[in-house]
Amino acid sequence: SSDVCSSDLPAHFAIGDVTPCTPPSTSSISGEQIVCTNSQGSVYSVTETPESTYDWMIEGGSITSGFGEASITVTWGETGMVGSVQVQESNDCTVGQSVSLTVNIEALPTESITGRTSVPENQQGETYSVPTIEGYTYEWSVVGGEITEVNTASGESVATVNWGTSGEGNLCVTASNECGQAPQVCLLVNKYIVIESLGTGGFDAAGTWDCQCIPGPTDNVKIKAGHVVTLNSNTEIANMIIDGTVDAGKKQLMVSGDFTVNGLVLGSSANGITISGVGNMLDGVGSIANSGPLKLEGGSKSIYSGASLTKSIGSVEINGGIIVTNKGSFSVGSGDLLADNEQSTWINGENSTLVIGAGTFVGGGLLIATANNNTVEYNGAAAQDVYNTNYANLNVTGNTTINLNANNIVSGNMYINSVTTFNTNNFNLNVGGNWINDGGLFNPGTGTVIFDGTGIQQIYGLGNAENFNNVVVQTGSSLQIAPNVTVTALAEFLNNGSLDNDGYLVLANGYSSSGSLSGNGVHELVGGNWVNNGSFIPENSTVKFTGSVAQTISGASIFNDLIINNSGGVSVGSGMQQIEGTLTINAGVFSTAGLLTLVSSSEKTARIAQIQTGSSIVGDVTSQRYISSQQTWRLISSPTQSTFEDWQNEFWTSG
Secondary structure, three states: OOOOOOOOOOOOOOOOOOOOOOOOOOOOOEOOOEEEOOOOOEEEEOOOOOOOEEEEEEEOEEEEEOOEOOEEEEEEOOOOEEEEEEEEEEOOOOEOOOEEEEEEEEOOOOOOOEOOOEEEOOOOOEEEEEEOOOOOEEEEEEEOEEEEEEEEEOOEEEEEEEEOOOEEEEEEEEEEEOOEEOOOEEEEEEEEOOEEEOOOEEOOOHHHEOOOOOOOOOOOEEEOOOOEEEOOOOEEEOOEEEOOEEEOOOOOEEEOOOEEEOOEEEOOOOOOEEEOOOOEEEEOOOEEOOOOOEEEOOOOEEEOOOOEEEEOOOOEEEOOOOEEEEOOEEEEOOOOEEEOOOOOEEEEOOOOEEEEOOOOEEOOOEEEEOOOOOEEEEOOOOOEEOOOOOEOEEEEOOOOEEEOOOOEEEOOOEEEOOOOEEEOOOOOEEEOOOEEEOOOEEEOOOOEEEEOOOOEEEEEOOOOEEEEOEEEEOOOOEEEEOOOOEEEEOOOEEEOOEEEEOOEEEEOOOEEEOOEEEOOOEEEEOOOOEEEOOEEOOOOOEEEEOOOOOEEEEOOEEEOEEEEEOOOOEEEOOOOEEEOOEEEEEEOEEEOOOOEEEOEOOOOEOEEOOOOOOOEEEOOEEEOOOOOOOOOOOOOOOOOOOOHHHHOOOOOOOO
8 A cells, every 4th residue: 555645745834923913002202392402301201011122212312311111311412403202112022113202402593594695895774584483582793794673573583784895794693592592593795896887878988887997797786776878799797786777789798696686677689688607696676678588597596585576578598407496576578487408497485476477487397386375477468378387376367368288286375367267278276275366257167176275265356256167175174155255166066174155155066065064155056966964054044946957955954044946846855954044935846755844942933934836845844933941821823824723633742
């Protein structure tokens, strides 16, 4: 016989531990989150688990006791900074997730000083700022100038400086609180010599300038207000300040330093004006009105926070893959904002504004406009396209048609001017702020407007009316319709968040909600059904059913006033329906399915208005009548015309 169990075939065996392995779940860390530098004896702890060990890590200090335990003692370092305490718990099976706690080691140094690092000598009224921290004071000092004023407001400490003669200046600020002084933060400022105009004349005429010379490529010039300086040849200069007028004619102007325009720049050269160099600042409140381009190249550029500049004619070019950061207000009038390659970038900084007057952003570069409270405005007089990027605030204000060409996200406000037609071209638009229409035309196409902000959002404007296609209020978002504003949803209205309607809401395809609805306005369903899977707080509102085919009510709801004006009829499909105000039936049959109650309270009692000819109620209606606990006679009546015989054997009392 043969051994059936024997075999020459190879075999593999696996031996595993099937004991359940559960990682430790570490509690949050308890301890001080604000400490002073060099403070000792700070205790940090988590809930202790038997047989667990704890691996602690400290940034900005050191552990003095408690290594491996659930509680440690820390001595903090001598440098003000944002530090941290972190712990990772281990058991006899595995390691848990790290838990951390942020600790401010004070006094904290300020952030970098914001302001110009290159100014003309004897510049007056130049402002510099740092963000403030509650409980801190800020002391400013300067070398090479004079601080004339310090103000603290709106979360900033602002110093105003009158700078002195040419050379290097140094502006410093020291923050302090009850823990002491933070390390000083300073900003070096170059004060450059400026050649100033004496009157109107040619740029290359020595008599035009106070130096009685012809400024060269490394010189800095200032054209004073009322003076007109004409270019008779292509001209290079370092820093240029124009308070008067520069007429470049057919010549090219090349600036390698800062370019400040408080007056007017004219010219017809196809080469236009070139701002080269690295770190240049564009500033002023004037107009660059040469017909050629404004070329920004050679290195990064920034537009000063106090600037309000207009390139009224011609394009603005961002060349060579540089980054231009707009911190102020800049308007492009009749041309495009042109990026010559995909690395060329325009960044709209916090609180800045970019106005594109005729063209758009073209060339394949990047337009970054997501910084807090910045605005991009399209203001053309001919058809204009919105560049496909994400926006903080988006304004469409041109006397023309402005088009979306892709789905867009507006994290702040969406504004439509009274003379503007705004087409979505069937694309979707996410809005995180307010929707403001001052009377323009919004064409929603088949697209969806999604309200998904984290704060309270509003629909309002001087136009007092807005038509959407699909509307979605996202979970966690809150939308308000202002009084005297009519909002129409031509397709679906899906409320997953919170809707407060104090205006007039017209719903062409019904109302569907897993969120909350409130307000004192009117909710009119000209089509579709009422599906309430969330909450409805009626306040003093009115719900109207005015469709032409049968409509249904689903989900328990409490109505204030309910109006039925649908010859196709309205029926209760599910859920108990309650009315606190008036039920009005102007047309059609209202089928209650026995799920309708007229509510009576100490404040008011629901009623049924006169039912119009040809209309009726089908199904039982429960009618309440509130009676106070005070002992006295009461007059009790039916909410509809009836006789006492109708009440016989159908009258119950309780309480």
